[in-house]
Amino acid sequence: MAKGSSQAARAGGVHRVVVIVDENSNPFELGCATEVFGLRRPEIGRELYDFKVCSPEPRTLMRDGFFTLTEVADLEAADAADTLIVPNRPDVEVPRRPAVLDAVRRAHARGTRLVGFCSGAFTLAEAGVLDGRRATAHWQWADSFRARFPSVHLEPDVLFVDDGDILTAAGSAAALDLGLHIVRRDYGAEVANSVSRRLVFAAHRDGGQRQFVERPMPDLPDESLAPVLAWAQERLDAPLTVSDLAARAAVSPATLHRRFRAQLGTTPLTWLTGERLALACRLIERGESRFEVVARRSGLGTAANLRTLMRRDTGITPSAYKRRFGPEVN
Template identity: 85%
Template sequence: MPQDSSHAGGGPHRVVVIVDENSNPFELGCATEVFGLRRPELGRDLYDFRLCSPEPETLMRDGFFTLTGVADLAAAEAADTLIVPNRPDVEVPRRTEVLDTVRRAHTRGTRLVGFCSGAFTMAEAGVLDGRRATAHWQWAHEFRARFPSVRLEEDVLFVDDGDILTAAGSAAALDLGLHIVRRDHGMEAANSVSRRLVFAANRDGGQRQFIERPMPETPDESLAPVLAWAQERLDATLTVQDLAARASVSPATLHRRFRAQLGTTPLAWLTAQRLALACRLIERGEPGMESVARRSGLGTAANLRALMRRDLGLTPSAYRRRFG
């Protein structure tokens, strides 16, 4: 469920990242890009963003550089969302003080986020027992062997289990970060952040981690033209057959290309795009849910309501109250 995006003491929701020895710079950069930048284009800042570390100097992955000048672990005690450390040497136990910090945050009700191997940190802290999570596919076997009580979903981009969210790895950290912005601030804000990132705004967490991209045989089989064509006609009665005809291929071939290039099905992609449009219409003040459903191609208010409850955990009226 979406949660209040303001900090308990007033002001923006506070996101704190724990950086530990050998942490990955890429995921730290993803967190900074999504949660740490000022947003003049929105007229407000979405988050209060801070870094902290158990040591005054932290050697990052493979000694690429040393991070200095950040707060100590006490900063994590005031977090509304705590992003736990990740690193490639998953077999090395995390520091006791880091694990204790994660446990205390979980007890307080702080939202916990793990990128890539961050799931190992949370599992070592014991906060994932009986919970859903994901991690990078190359560590799935080791993770299952070490933490059998965690319900690992190994072939998805990210898992949202309410107050604990995990991303599979690297670029999936951006997918999860944008998902969190959507939860906290709505579709328009997430789209604004994604445009600044020049990154896809809405890849569903259930899409596959590993997407096969074989070298094309001369003809360009990119889906980009048909996707752009469909996005301009979401209010029309579009079917998978229509998309296939536009791409001049059979429905079966289109399905294979969607799986290979996007890790999802044509129907699931089309539904997700329509739901995203419906959310934007609600945020912009479109009156009446029947009108929203019709303009977004979802047909009826009943269908809109069912999809929003399934995918967002909110009814259209609750979404309007929160983000309208």
């Protein structure tokens, strides 16, 4: 997170998100950034981000000539960003403009949070800010990326990587996953859930899930996990097990594991733990300060287990999460 971003959000300030577009940039990822960071949120009651698009040229031809982007800010706008989303494009072997790489380096030097969607990891690596760092990119470019940037620790089989002040996402819809993860990091689970509802998109998919998820056409009867997921979400405080979920779905635990892997790219236990952590975060945000109560109501058992899992998932303790996202105390 860029320095001061969470404090600015808590104090009523607006976090500045700037997207750089360049020749042949992908429209989809620009759309994802606009949807997550650029729209007004009257249902939340406050502005979350000051969003701006900039380009090194007055006219930018987007991918495959789909359209031309005009009348956006010039590249100087990147120097005022709290979060800078770097350009991506399908021709990953073509060098980025020196002016764009310089803007990325300046941003990194002053502590700006950097984000790369899809092939945006190439832009970050070319700027030299990923050396020795963790990152991901679309699976189809993994070999090319490793060959060009061997000092970067590429994780090719995940949705996104949060490496603190530099975050990268795999292709297409993973940009939405990372965008919502950033909102959750900045404003908490409750606000991120509100944004995801507006998008009609899953509120939280862990970054460690696989990029490529097999989704075979189901045979009859319907093998969708939706009914058992909805059933479990209403009973997170109960001592649910994988066997309980399998019994509800009327399948064996092994079959349930296969369906979770095929449809969600994760395991039943990992999904269940993630849902319980999300519920724990919402309870803290709504004012529950007794962590043993939070742990019990979210199905995590003990305050110690809550502390361990929350630190692993969010990087901070329940007490720190409460200070950052809990109700203001007058």
